Amino acid sequence: MRGDVVVVAVGLIVALAFSTLIKAFTDSVINPLVARAQGGKSPGLGWQLGDPGNKATYLDIGAFISALIYFLIFMAVVYFLIVLPYKHFQARRGVAAFKDPVPTKTCPECLSDDLPEPASKCRYCGSAQPARG
Known part of the structure; x- marks a missing residue:
């Protein structure tokens, strides 16, 4: 049981490190691309629902799209770099993981x-x- 706890702890640490990397990627690369998709001098992809310049009433669709892309990339990284190798490792030990x-x-x-x-x-x-x- 202790070995499995270590594997889970290492997986969590790796996932947190990748989370920071992917967050930087979405903030630096994806957000500018999404904001550029609307064009003009808009602060991003979305609509102003209230007073112009009031961030509290700005419906920011770009931030949602960016968060969705972040989630998909993060889940793909976790699956392909943590879950699949763990399943393979457990199969070699004769244990069926995630059955x-x-x-x-x-x-x-x-x-x-x-x-x-x-x-x-x-x-x-x-x-x-x-x-x-």
């Missing part, structure tokens, strides 16, 4: 709901389990 949970059933006596489907007795109260069929 579907095993089907379970509920004990009619004690109502515990984490018994495996093929169980014939409850692990908590010892009562016989009805056969599913």
Whole structure:
């Protein structure tokens, strides 16, 4: 279990580092491109809903598009640089990472709901389990 905790901690650190890198990319590259898409002297891609120059009433679609691009890039980085290598590493160890949970059933006596489907007795109260069929 300790090895898995270390892997998760390293993955979190790497993800945070990539987050900063991707945020800088979207702020420095994507935001100017989105703002240029509207053209003119507008502060960005969006509409002024209230008084001109009031940032509180500016509907900034460009910032939303930039945040969406940031999210997509960040998730792709996390998936391809953390999740896939981790799944491959676990497969080499003989452990299936991120697999579907095993089907379970509920004990009619004690109502515990984490018994495996093929169980014939409850692990908590010892009562016989009805056969599913």
